[in-house]
Amino acid sequence: MTSPLPDRRLTMLSVVLALGALVTLLDTTIVNVALHRLQVEFGSSVADTQWVSTGYLLAFVAVIPLSGWLSERIGARNAWLLAIAVFLIGSALCGVAGTLPELIGFRVVQGLGGGMVVPITMGIMTQAAGPERVERAMLAIALPAALGPILGSVLGGVIVESWDWHWVFLVNVPVCVVALAVGYLVLPRVPGQREQRFDVLGFALLTPGVVAIAFGVSRSSGDGGFAAASAWGPLVAGGVLLALFTLHALRTTGKPLIDVRVFARRSFGVGSLITFMSGFSLYALTLVLPLYYQVVRGESVLATGLLLIPQSVGTMLYFGLIRKFTAHLDGRVVVGGGVVLMMIGVLPFALSGAGGQSLLLIAGQFVLGIGFGASTFPVLSLALAGLSHEEAPRGSAAFSVVQRVGSPLGVAVLATILQSRLNGATTPENAFTTTFWWALAFSAIPLLVVPFLPGRSAASTGESSPAASLRSLEDHS
Incomplete structure (x- = not known):
């Protein structure tokens, strides 16, 4: 891809890439809803069944660092099609699995494909749009990220209550087939750079480091939380490996696996930090909110999924309407306002207990969804708009690593808080109330970093998007 695409071609490309991203992000939530059913079907323990999710997570994060190099080596189009094809094969195999070990193994295959889709999509869209249109192009990432968890809960609930568990995985197959067929026709054909050398030392440091951190986070939900050796041991080892990779990446004369510069x-840098910290607020709430509806308010799995829809509606409203009115505002005002709206959205849950008014809770989720769009989408656009054409593949991989480490870490921290409160609480609602207050506090943390974002209104620069104007300010500072 040597130059940005025309608007119409960019729109078609965005739709195709969003479809691929959605199916991989949707799958995580669908499977989480079905874990109890799988435990019953296979007669297994909770610890063993949990590896259906953990195996996918570890494979998912393991391949993210490879995505940038693979895009350059065989071409971004071929890399994306390969990732979707691997995810398709893994999904089909999961759908015919006969034992729990088979299912776990096939979930690893699925994760190897799914982990590459989002960073490759980021790289393709950044290159295709150019810095002036990157905000519009990033809708291909932002919309699936917002809709995936909620739609996954609804679809997972329908499948678990009405169909056979195999359809949790087989439902991906037709979507992936369509994505492959259309992607083959629409994605720009760009030859790979066969001379690109593989960063062997970087791979030996970075991939095990990211996997170790993901594994440590997954183990923190067990007895002892982060104090358990099975949790803090991998976290420390992963941190050391990431530090060594950073030193290697700064000193190497060739291209490191991801560009830490x-x-x-x-x-x-600031955008990545805000994205990492958002894992402790909104992404952590994707765990707590469904549990609250089911444990405290006694809702079914399907009803819980339906009750979570207002959050996606709020995010869609931001993307479809509110975003246009904020385009000429200082980016720091938009992101800061989004953080405040997220805090307001959490407040009804912190105050509700078991008898909270349903309409107030639904309104809170709606406001939470608007805040999510305003606090994350401009940050994503800002971070990627600053990447040059050549930096896009490996820079997108670096951003994805931050995102995929921050999200499960935030979920694990809030899960640990919830579990500790449940162990000592007389009633479940007290434990959830305390956890929601912690989520509210975590939601406020990004406000400490927002002032460090570069900021200027789009109107003052004559450009069409805040991402472009922020990039312009940075280039001249």
Whole structure:
């Protein structure tokens, strides 16, 4: 891809890439809803069944660092099609699995494909749009990220209550087939760079480091939380490996597996930090809110999924309407306002207990969804708009690593808080109330970093998007 695409072609490309991203992000939530059913079907323990999710997570994060190199080596189009094809094969195999070990193994295959889709999509869209249109192009990432968890809960509930568990995985097959067929026709054909050398030492440091951190986070939900050796041991080992990779990446004369130098830029570095911290607020709430509805309010799995829809509606409203009115505002005002709206959205749950008014809770989720769009979408656009055409593949991989480490870590922290409160609480609602207050506090943390974002209104620069104007300010600072 040597130049940005025309608007119409960019729109078609966005739709195709969003479809691929949605099916991989949707799958995580669908399977989480079905874990209890799988435990019953296979007659297994909770610890063993949990590996259906853990195996996918570890494979997912393991391949993210490879996505940038693979895009350059065989071409971004071929890399994306390969990732979707691997995810398709893994989904089909999961759908015919006869034993729990088979299912876990096939979930690993599925994760190897799914982990590459989002960072490759980021790279393709960044290159295709150019810095002036990157905000519009990033809808291909933002919309699936917002809709995936909620739609997954609804679809998972329908499948678990009405169909056979195999359809939890087989439902991906027709979507992936369509994505492959259309992607083959629509994605720009760009030859790979066969001379690209593989960073062997970087791979030996970075991939085990990211996997160790993901594994440590997954183990923190057990007895002892983060104090358990099975949790803090991998976390420490992963941290050391990531530090060694950073030193290697800064000193190597060739191309490292991911480009850590982009974190030194204000837009990318601060944006990545805000994205990492959002794992402790909104992404953590994707665990707590469904449990609250089911444990405290006694809702079914399907009803819980339906009750979570207002959050996606709020996010869609931001993307479809509110975003246009905020385009000329300072980016710091938009992101800061989004953080405040997220805090307001959590407040009804912190105050509700078991008898909270349903309409107030639904309104809170609606406001939470608007806040999610305003606090995350401009940050994503800002971080990626600062990448050059050549930096896009490996820079997108770096951003994805931050995102995929921050999200499960935040979920694990809030899960640990919830479990500790449940162990000592007389009633479940007290435990959830305390956890929601913690979520509210975590939601406020990004406000400490927002002032460090570069900011200027789009109107003052004559450009069409805040991402472009912020990039322009950074380039001249």
